[in-house]
Amino acid sequence: MLALNNHRGIWITSIIWLICIAAALLAAVLKSTDITELWPIAGIATIPALMSLLMTPFLKREWAQILVIFAWIALAILASLAISFVPMAVLFMCAPAIAALFEKEKVIETMVLAALAASGLFYYGKFGGGPDLSLASEVQINWGVTTAIAATIGLLIAALYGVAASKSELILGEDFEAEPQTKVEFAHDDDVLDAVPGGLLRVDSEDNIIMQTQAVAAQLNLSTSEVAPTISDLFSDADQESDLRNLLERARAIGREVTRKFHLTYGEGDSRTAEITAAPIEGGDVLLHVYDSTAHEARLKSIHSAYASAQKDADSKSLFFAGVSHELRTPLNAIIGFSDMMRSRLFGPLPGKYAEYAELIHDSGQHMLDLIGDVLDMSKVEAGKYELAYNSFDASDVIRSSVKMLRPAADSAEVQMDVEIHGEEGELLVDADRKALRQIILNLLSNAIKFTPKGGRVVIKGEVDDRDLSLTVEDNGAGMTPEELESIGKPYMQTETGMTSEVRGSGLGLTLVKSLAALHGGRMDLTSEKWIGTTATITIPRQRS
Incomplete structure (x- = not known):
């Protein structure tokens, strides 16, 4: 989808339109035309362009784009009614041209709208349903027709320029760097060449070896006194020789270095892996760098094997967690359901003590179900199988609904909970996973409520800038020491306050918050002071990274 990073195209087309109208007025003055009749029609003609300029800061929003497009269609309809359908229908071309500066999908939609409006207007007038087409004076008609055609042509040219410029910016804005041709300068210094890791060979245009270093003899199993006049003497295997010749030909053809792996076998089954790089130099010669990568390949194989084993264990x-979660959730849901029926006295009254026990059973079962959910989500994150479902939404709605969900818990703990939204017109527009964002907010708020004493206060703040959404949860609760702060974010780790709290957790809450923020390309920042309070800030990009 083509979308301008900034809306210079809209700005340019609007200015061109206004310049055309101003030029037409100036021409009327020079012809000694009474322009008092032209001011009303000229003023109406400037409205869409002026509206486009005023709406420039908001043109990333859907409603602003639609408003601008409808303003241009409305001008075409009004001009066709006030002057004449032909040739004023040419103004219906302006709306699709403006839509092209937003995104290509809107061009098709706008063309359909403009075509429907134009055809409806035409048939409405053709069958006698239209008004009298003599609303404008002769001076206004002559000036309006000429100005409409000229200004439309200017706008179309400016729109084409804007679209072309935006495409160029998208192409040239990429980090593209041409790969330079490699032309190696050869240095005739044996000490320097022997110090280079790996061995060096210089091959002339006829594939004769005209130079070799001491390291090549060791790597290719050649004696130091042996002279290898051609590359045929380097390998006993015909396929390996053919592969090396192909490497030389490719390096000469493309004019830059080329690397290939060779599997060499010497003597009694001594197999080694070598990386040979061919770099073209003057006169058709090629410099070969031979590097024994046997140990490196063995390390890579070991790493791949370890990774596969670890991946298998993670899977x-x-x-295991998924199976255990399923097996535990089934009886827990039954326990929660039956205890809820008992505490609600659905089948009759219960003695006070039994009702209290039913309440404890329900709360404990719900708490265990939440812990199982955290463990399962964390296992998915660690296994790399937690997939985010991106969509665009207002994060302030998620904040308010989460606060509403936890309000009873805060009231029960006698903790004041407040919301502060600082966004564009009270909105926090973001492209993210709604479920994951809700989980982040619920975990932060429940943690803050859990560790804030009676009479304390928890505040959640949401704000946006051009790039990021920031969510901050502040409390004046127990706080943490610097040592405890360092352990936060590690799975199953709890602070001393967390372990002694009446409401125990799994130690996964903030770890899960940190992981979910990282999956969005964001981060979690924590600041805390013992017995003063804690501030947790989550920052995630507003657009998908």
Whole structure:
């Protein structure tokens, strides 16, 4: 989808339109035309362009784009009614041209709208349903027709320029750097060449070896006294020789270095891996750098094997957690459901003590279900299988609904909970995973409520800038020491305050928050002071990274 990073195209087309109208007025003055009749029609003609200029700061929003497009269509309709359908229908071309500066999908939609409006206007007038087409004076008609055609042509040219300029910016804005041709300067210094890791060979245009270093003899199993006149003497295997010749030909053809791996076998089954790089130099010669990568390949193989084993273990753990979660959730849901029926006295009254026990059973079961959910989500994150479902929404709605959900818990703990939204017209527009953002907010708020004493205060703040959404949760609760702060974010780690709290957790809340923020390309920042309070700030990009 083509979308301008800034709306210079709209600015340019609007200015061109206003210049054309001003030029037409100036021409009327020079012809000694009474322009008092022209001011009303000229003023109406400037409205869409002026509206486009005024709406420039908001043109990233859908409603602003639609408003601008409808303003241009409205001008075309009004001009066709006031003057004449032909040739004023040419103004219907302006709206699609403006839409092209937003995104290509809007061009098609706008063309359909403009075509419907024009055809409806035409048939309405053709069958006698239209008004009298003599609303404008002869001076206004002559000036309006000439100005409409000239200004439309100017606007179309400016719109084409704007679209072309935006495409150029998108192409040239990419980090593109041409790969330079490699032309190696050869230095005739044996000490320097022997110090280079790996061995060096110089091959002339006829594939004769005209120079070799001491390291090549060791890597290719050649004696130091042996002279290898051609590359045929380097390999006993015909396929390996053919591969090396192809490497030389490719380096000469493309004019830059080329690398390929070779598997060499010496003597009694001594197999080694070598990386040979061919770099073209003057006169058709090629410099070959031979590097023994056997140990490196062995390390890579070991790393891949370890990674595969770890991945298998992680997958097994995820399957285990998923199975355990399913097995635990089924009886827990039954326990929660039946205890809820008991505490609600659905089938009759219960003695006070039994009702209290039913309340404890329900709360404990719900708490265990929440812990199981945290463990399962964390296992998905660690296994790299937690997939974000991106969509555009107002984060302030998620904040308010989360606060409403936790309001009873805050009231029960006698903790004041406030919301502060600082956004564009009270909105926090973001492209993110709504469920993950809700989970972040719920975990931060529940943590703050849990560790804030009676009479304390928890505040959640939301604000946006051009790039990021920031969510901040502040409390004046127990706080943490610097040592405890360092352990936050590690799975299953709890502070001393958390371990002694009446409401125990899994130690995964903030770890999950940190992981979900990282999946969005964001971060979590924590500041805390013992017995003063804690501030947690989550920053995530407003657009998908």
